[in-house]
Amino acid sequence: MERDVRTMDDVMRMLDRMLAADARNTPDWWDRFYSNRAKPIPFFAAKPDENLVSCLERGVLAPGRALDLGCGPGRNAVHLASLGFEVDAIDLSPEAVSWGRERAREAGVDVRFHCADMFSADLRLGRYDLVYDSGCLHHLPPHRRVGYLDLLDRVLVPGGHLGLTCFAAGAMGSELSDEEFYRQGDLGGGMAFEPDSLRWIFSDYTEIELRPMVEQPPDAPHFGVPFLLAALFRRPAAR
Template sequence: MDRNIRSVDDVLKLMDSLFAPEADRWTKDASGWWDRFYEDRSKPVPFFVAKPDENLVSYLGRGLLTPGRALDLGCGAGRNALRLAASGFEVDAVDLSPGAIAWAEERAREAGADLRFHCGDAFAAGAPSGPYDLIYDSGCFHHLPPHRRVSYLGLVERALVPGGHLALSCFASGAMGSELPDAELYGSGGLEGGLAFTPESLRWIFAGLEEVELRRMRDEPEDSHCFGEGFLWTALFRKPATPA
């Protein structure tokens, strides 16, 4: 008979187990799903391109973000981390997949960019902890099960400086991702490739932050210098400079 729950972390790990074998998409055991995903770099995956997100380029161009310390959360092959470094940010880039990190490091060497890469769980002990002026997330959030939003919001709260920004892209309801209610996901035991969100749900989840901009990502043509897919929301939030 097991009686091994005595902390929030124990509860989160138990709930992770309800999603096996999908759990290697967000837990520290990254030897599985994401490494297989990144193994073939020639696959026609939209975000394999060496281009930054169009919303990131827009934020920088309009002066909504200014250089400081940045965390690229789920950095993949490093396309946004490289743009942040080129824009004057001091960048920590984190991903679960050793294959993704290896690819990102290759791109950084080719570009002569100075970035710090970390392969592992961004929510676990030992991960880069900031403080950061910017947390940038292009596609990590929608791959988390509902209970791991607790970990995500905890990271934002402790790692983001007052006045700092959270920028994220995630699946847009009606365009991409699972529409199942949170509770039903625990019965199905899967995330169906990722979760869709409405603007209202994003505003509710991140109610402790100030909304700067929330819009659909612009579709970018193949010859564009930016990445852009219309099935994503892009959101920029600001942590209040003083507690509410």
């Protein structure tokens, strides 16, 4: 009889296989998604998130070292770099990373793009004042949240900030319980979160802001859609 589990990494890989029907966890799926740049998809536009812009303009966030998780074609990473941040950006998709590099060159800014899985990448490049996640968390299987929180502990400085956007319950994404995702065998295109769910997941952090994203008109300079939650948390200055 074959046995597959001896380490925690084995457990993680086994649980990954249980949700293998959700192709959004593969680079190939995301490469196909990003390959047609002419698609009329709002977040393909080179516009930063309205909540990120708001925090920067209000002085809640100040230039420093930033890590953009699941950066896609780099719209937030490029904006941060334009304001003086030192930026690393990581994504699974070679197509997205290539597009992001092109945008950074066009904007005349320096962003260090990394094409990798954030759980296996060597991100010990220093510690970050800001970790920003626009749409990555809601595509992670529940068991991978453990590694996500461990990653934040490794790379985010005490007193640093986590900013994120994710599917809002009642607006977008699947509202199954964590256990039911494994019974179903896929993530249903992404999981939705209630505000209190985010507060619970990041209960070791201080909540600075948690609200629906403000919808932006098509000609606005910023990105905003009503089916996302926008949050900002601060890691305690001392543990």
